[in-house]
Amino acid sequence: MTDKIMIVEDEQALVTILEYNLEKAGYDTVAVSDGKEALDRVEEEDPSLVLLDWMLPKMSGIEICREIRKMPQIGQVPIILLTARSEEQDKVKGLSTGADDYVTKPFSIPELLARIKALLRRVPPKPSVKTLSYADITLDFEKKHVKRGDKLVHLGPTEFKLLACLMSKPQLVFSRENLLKEVWGENIHVELRTVDVHIRRLRRSLNKAGEDFIRTVRSSGYSIDTSSPVAEEKKEECVS
Ligand code: CA
Numbered sequence: 001m002t003d004k005i006m007i008v009e010d011e012q013a014l015v016t017i018l019e020y021n022l023e024k025a026g027y028d029t030v031a032v033s034d035g036k037e038a039l040d041r042v043e044e045e046d047p048s049l050v051l052l053d054w055m056l057p058k059m060s061g062i063e064i065c066r067e068i069r070k071m072p073q074i075g076q077v078p079i080i081l082l083t084a085r086s087e088e089q090d091k092v093k094g095l096s097t098g099a100d101d102y103v104t105k106p107f108s109i110p111e112l113l114a115r116i117k118a119l120l121r122r123v124p125p126k127p128s129v130k131t132l133s134y135a136d137i138t139l140d141f142e143k144k145h146v147k148r149g150d151k152l153v154h155l156g157p158t159e160f161k162l163l164a165c166l167m168s169k170p171q172l173v174f175s176r177e178n179l180l181k182e183v184w185g186e187n188i189h190v191e192l193r194t195v196d197v198h199i200r201r202l203r204r205s206l207n208k209a210g211e212d213f214i215r216t217v218r219s220s221g222y223s224i225d226t227s228s229p230v231a232e233e234k235k236e237e238c239v240s
Contacts, residue, residue, distance in 0.1 A: 003048035003120055004028040008038040008064065009082070010056050014105075018051065021109045027116075035059030039067050043074050048120055051112075052099070054083045062097050069098045073144060076157045078119040082107075122185035132167040135213070135226045137206070139167055148206070158183060159202040162195075166214070166224040175221040195222075 005022050009015050010033045019029045030045050032038045034057050042050065050068065054061040061081050069075050081102035101115050132139045138147045139160075146153040146163060155163065161183045165174060174182075176195040183198075184190045199222055203214050215225040 002026065002028050004030060004045065005116065006038070006042060006045055006047035006050045007031040008033075008035070008050060008056065008061070009053040010034060011053070017109075021113070022116075025113055033057075035061075035064040035067075038064055042068055042077070043071055046074065047077060049078045049080065049116060051080050051082060051116075054081055062099075065098045072157060076161075078122070080112075080115060080119065132164060134167050134170045134224060137163075137167065137213070137224075139164055146206075148208075153205055155205050156198075156201065158198045159205060162198055162202055163206070163224070166222065171223055171225045171227070173215075173217045173221045173223045179222065 005027045007015055007018050007022075007029055009018065009031065012033075015031045015033075019031060022029050030041070030047065032041060036058055038050075038052075052061045052064060056064070059067075061083075065079055065081065068077065068079065078101075079099045081097060081099040082105060083102055084105045100119055103112055103115060130140065130142050132141075136149045137153075140146070141164070144160065146155055146160065162179060165179060165182045176192045179195050180190060180192065184194075199214060199216075203212060207213055211226075213224055213226055215223045217223065
């Protein structure tokens with residue numbers, strides 16, 4: 001499958017250069033010229049990566065970035081911010097923009113391509129299996145939904161990936177480091193306790209009253225396991 005790159009840029013000359021070079025490098029492209037259009041179309045276009053200009057009419061690249069990050073289906077898409085002035089660079093450094101990387105204009109095409117390649121490598125390949133099942137839980141990769149029995153369970157994109165990881169090997173304990181690598185990717189600076197935050201959210205969405213399908217194994221990690229009652233949790237020793 002060819003990776004599609006969404007270009008959000010109002011400078012038509014630059015769009016033309018980007019489209020030409022990205023397509024030459026084997027990518028599909030889709031270009032939009034302002035933030036509103038970007039937000040309207042990003043989910044339906046489902047790009048593998050977004051190249052986002054900082055200076056745009058109506059909305060800044062940073063605002064667009066923040067809005068994309070809130071979207072359930074596409075929120076995790078890699079984003080490269082294009083900045084023009086050194087002043088902007090300073091701001092980018094100082095802000096938590098939600099972008100994965102940024103490049104300063106004027107940039108060289110080989111450099112940009114190298115950064116794109118690095119980010120796309122980080123995204124785990126689409127799984128070859130279409131669904132995973134465990135107990136009454138079904139996870140559907142194509143429809144991007146999770147059900148318990150017939151009922152839909154609403155999960156954020158990170159919780160979805162966490163659950164997919166746990167369900168890929170039920171009862172196996174995944175360390176927080178492993179989960180971080182599988183779900184967030186390598187070379188990304190996320191603290192280990194972020195894993196705990198998202199596990200908590202996953203529990204809240206997934207569990208019915210009085211049960212806990214996510215087992216915490218002290219100083220080791222997490223697994224999905226319906227066989228171990230919550231009460232036994234404290235007795236657990238490290239398994240791996
Ligand atoms: Ca611009």
